[in-house]
Amino acid sequence: MKPVILLLAKAAMAAKPREEMQGLCDTVAKRNPDYAVTYALQELGTPSLRAKLTELADDRVEEVIIVSLIFPMEPAFPGWIRKSVHRWIEQRGDAFFPRIRIAHPPIGETDRLSDMIEALTFAADESDIVQERIKVPKGTVVPDQKYRLLVCMGGACNDAGASLIYGHVRSEQDRLKLRDSGAGMMSCKTNCLGPCSLAPVVQVWPEGTIYGGVDEADIDLILESHIGKGEPVDILSYPSNGKKQTLK
Template sequence: MSSVAWSGQGSAIILVARSAIAAVPIAELERLRTLAAAGADGAWVAYAFTEQGTPSLREVVLGLLGEPIDEMLFVPLLLPMEPAFAAWLTKTLQRWRAEHPGPWPQLRIGSGIGEGRAIADLLAEQIEAAREACPVSQPQKASAAGSLVPAQKRRVLVCAGGPCMAAGADVIWGHLRNEQARLGLREAGEGTMSARTSCLGPCNLAPVLQVWPEGTYYGGVDEAGIDRIIVSHLLCGEPVPELAYGATGKKQTLRPKAAVSDRPNPGAGPVRGEEGCSKP
């Protein structure tokens, strides 16, 4: 739970940002959380990330289940506030609710800071700040330093095309990146790097990702699916057949969601796989 004072009842306010991993933007969000808490009349206030960053939105939302709150208020910190983002957030919350049956508080999504009454004053303040800022300096001489070619063997491509984004690719990408950092996947096993990409092709299997060098397509992936792919494919080189879709030459539809394996959680500590594959 947050360190912000909380009465243990009423509303939970969640400031929703896309991503941040550096200290400065996280400190900025911490300041915004403090400001929000000052006027929140004892409500619990947190920030969360839909993509890369800690805590993730999923972590915050699921962590609040069972707490004595009546509603969760989601405040998107985005400019512009894309209609697609609100639709995606709605679908994502509905999916989590279906995956975790039981009592839930009311879930409400704000319209975005661009719709606020104070936006004109905020813009005027920022225009004045730009007027008083130091001019951009002359360009410096380009560095002659070279670059290392990455040694990692594995690449995970996460589709960021329209259908995949609507199916929750943002949150899948964020979960993958957070796990990649937490588990040290760049160095673990044969090494893994990841990237978002434009359309990978099988849009009706969204959200889609592809793992190289095998070129394995995975469709309909959720956070639990990412965990399975990490343990089995990225660390042990064994694709997950329940989630994989091969090139059959025929149109395919999503299979019913397979039950999540009882393999160890990749975050549970050092374990040894059934076939001697080291997992963090």
């Protein structure tokens, strides 16, 4: 089986951006016939990076090259990708997984990026001009949602991979339609939530339950049990007792 180029993008919830991603995959595949090309999403939409890696492993693909399309590249993001892949490999246990490489971001390729920006600039035509005023809706629906899941983005949590945790939360929220199903849930990033030694940290309201040291599999359990059934996950939670605590 051909090695796979896996394009990692930020988000694609609607059909049109997913079609664009698939079109990009097809174009890259034509220029690189010795490789198969597919994509995954870091934040909103499916497939997530973990789901796509599982699919490729189940298909017995021997090599995967992850190429991030996120620009500008946050300095820590390649490390976050690596941590996510490491956690996925660990969770695979004895099951097969491919050789995985993470391509370096093209920060130094300024000439090529400049050429691309120039091409996009002069491709615009009269139909791209925006001058008309638009009507702003006077009202909106306030959703009836019980739960709020907060993902800490403080320094310690960022270093521990909080961005990937947030991306997984948003992806699963969209896939499972958690905004509109059951009790309803919204998620958001926050500044430091406090217990930095438990990074990465998420908190679920209205109970205020703190979960620490979470990975993608833990998020799945929290969504299934706490959000889906109203049952906090005790093995992952830490009591708000004013005392110093360490990761379990």
